[in-house]
Amino acid sequence: MKRSIKIVFAAILFLLLVPSMSVFADIGPKPSVVIEFHGLEKEEYYVTLLSESTTTGPWSVGEDYNEYMGDEAVFQKFSQYEDADGYHFLGYMENCSEDDIFEWTYFPPSPFKVLIYFPEYDSFLMDENVFERYAFDSYFTAEVTGIENIAVSRDAEAVTINIMESYDFSLELVSFSARVLITVALEILIALIFMYRDKKALVIITLTNVLTQVILNIFLNVINNVLINSVNYEISQYALIAAYVLIEAVIFVIEAVIYSKFVGRENVLTKVKHHPFWYSAVANTASFLLGLWISNIVPGIF
Numbered sequence: 001m002k003r004s005i006k007i008v009f010a011a012i013l014f015l016l017l018v019p020s021m022s023v024f025a026d027i028g029p030k031p032s033v034v035i036e037f038h039g040l041e042k043e044e045y046y047v048t049l050l051s052e053s054t055t056t057g058p059w060s061v062g063e064d065y066n067e068y069m070g071d072e073a074v075f076q077k078f079s080q081y082e083d084a085d086g087y088h089f090l091g092y093m094e095n096c097s098e099d100d101i102f103e104w105t106y107f108p109p110s111p112f113k114v115l116i117y118f119p120e121y122d123s124f125l126m127d128e129n130v131f132e133r134y135a136f137d138s139y140f141t142a143e144v145t146g147i148e149n150i151a152v153s154r155d156a157e158a159v160t161i162n163i164m165e166s167y168d169f170s171l172e173l174v175s176f177s178a179r180v181l182i183t184v185a186l187e188i189l190i191a192l193i194f195m196y197r198d199k200k201a202l203v204i205i206t207l208t209n210v211l212t213q214v215i216l217n218i219f220l221n222v223i224n225n226v227l228i229n230s231v232n233y234e235i236s237q238y239a240l241i242a243a244y245v246l247i248e249a250v251i252f253v254i255e256a257v258i259y260s261k262f263v264g265r266e267n268v269l270t271k272v273k274h275h276p277f278w279y280s281a282v283a284n285t286a287s288f289l290l291g292l293w294i295s296n297i298v299p300g301i302f
Contacts, residue, residue: 031240032137033108035163037100039144044120046074046095047102049112050087052130057107063091070095077117081124087113108133114142114163121150127161134165136221141166180213186290187283194279201263208258212251219247248288256280 033049054061065075070093078089090109096102110133116125131140142163149158184206191197191205223243259276 031108031133031135032103032105033110033112033133033140034104034137035102035114035140035142036166037096037102037142037144039147040096040100040116043118043147044095044097046070046078046093046117046119048078048089048093048115048117049104049109050081050083050115050126051090051109052087052111053109054088054090056090056109059090059092059107059109061088061090069093071119074117074119077119077122077124078115081115083113083115083126085113085130089115114140114161116161118150123150125150125159125161127163129163131163135167137172139166139171140164176213176217179217180210182290183213183287184209186287190283190286191279194282196263196279204258204262208255212254215254216247216251220244248284252280252284255284 035047037047051059063069063079065072069075069091074095075091075093078093081089092104092106094102094104111130112132113130114127117123118125125144127142140163142161144159144161146159187205187209188202191202196202196205220240220243223240256277259280263276
């Protein structure tokens with residue numbers, strides 16, 4: 001009877017995982033480009049990244065306008081822009097007027113140029129330098145001076161823009177801490193449901209999840225650095241996704257082994273028996289699916 005129950009449970013687990021794998025490419029963790037602008041605090045402006053390639057992910061040259069893309073007139077301006085080096089507008093842009101931050105979190109191009117458009121002055125501003133993603137989440141700071149020259153004489157050439165790499169360790173630390181806390185909280189909740197309620201079991205589960213989260217993040221960053229500027233960016237993106245799924249499977253095995261050895265099958269308080277394999281399977285599946293959901297709502301956390 002118990003064997004039949006386990007088979008049914010395994011089948012349900014499989015059915016939950018398969019659909020999540022099929023949509024993982026759309027809502028899983030992805031590299032990003034974030035640029036913080038200084039010197040444009042009182043201006044209305046839009047930003048895009050011009051791409052060396054004609055496509056990246058769902059973005060490509062010649063995109064038709066849709067309402068979700070923002071202001072249509074600005075979209076058309078970007079579409080008509082001709083770069084001297086042949087870089088392309090792929091259809092993605094952001095109005096950065098309110099928070100002075102540009103974020104491309106869904107298949108950002110690499111290499112790229114930064115192009116700014118000011119609707120009030122009908123003028124473009126671009127740093128002629130070519131940039132590349134340098135980390136899983138690549139942060140830049142853009143210092144703009146002389147913007148008043150556009151306001152007075154419409155002379156964009158008198159404006160200077162200096163863009164520098166500015167990796168945000170504090171934000172990454174907050175993001176990592178949030179991932180650990182969410183994962184530990186979820187797996188502790190599931191442990192309580194499985195009747196693992198003694199202090200030793202809960203401590204082992206907590207420490208194990210902190211360890212595996214560290215392993216996961218190191219692994220993803222190493223893999224991303226290998227693939228970061230692959231000739232075929234889309235292939236490299238799916239390779240990263242495959243690597244993520246692989247390391248999640250490895251983490252499941254690591255946790256199952258640790259729980260089997262140090263937690264055991266029988267809860268010391270309740271005497272209820274559950275094989276740690278099943279707890280690890282449920283806990284990791286739940287945290288995996290929760291991670292997918294959160295990454296779709298709050299990009300950058302998972």
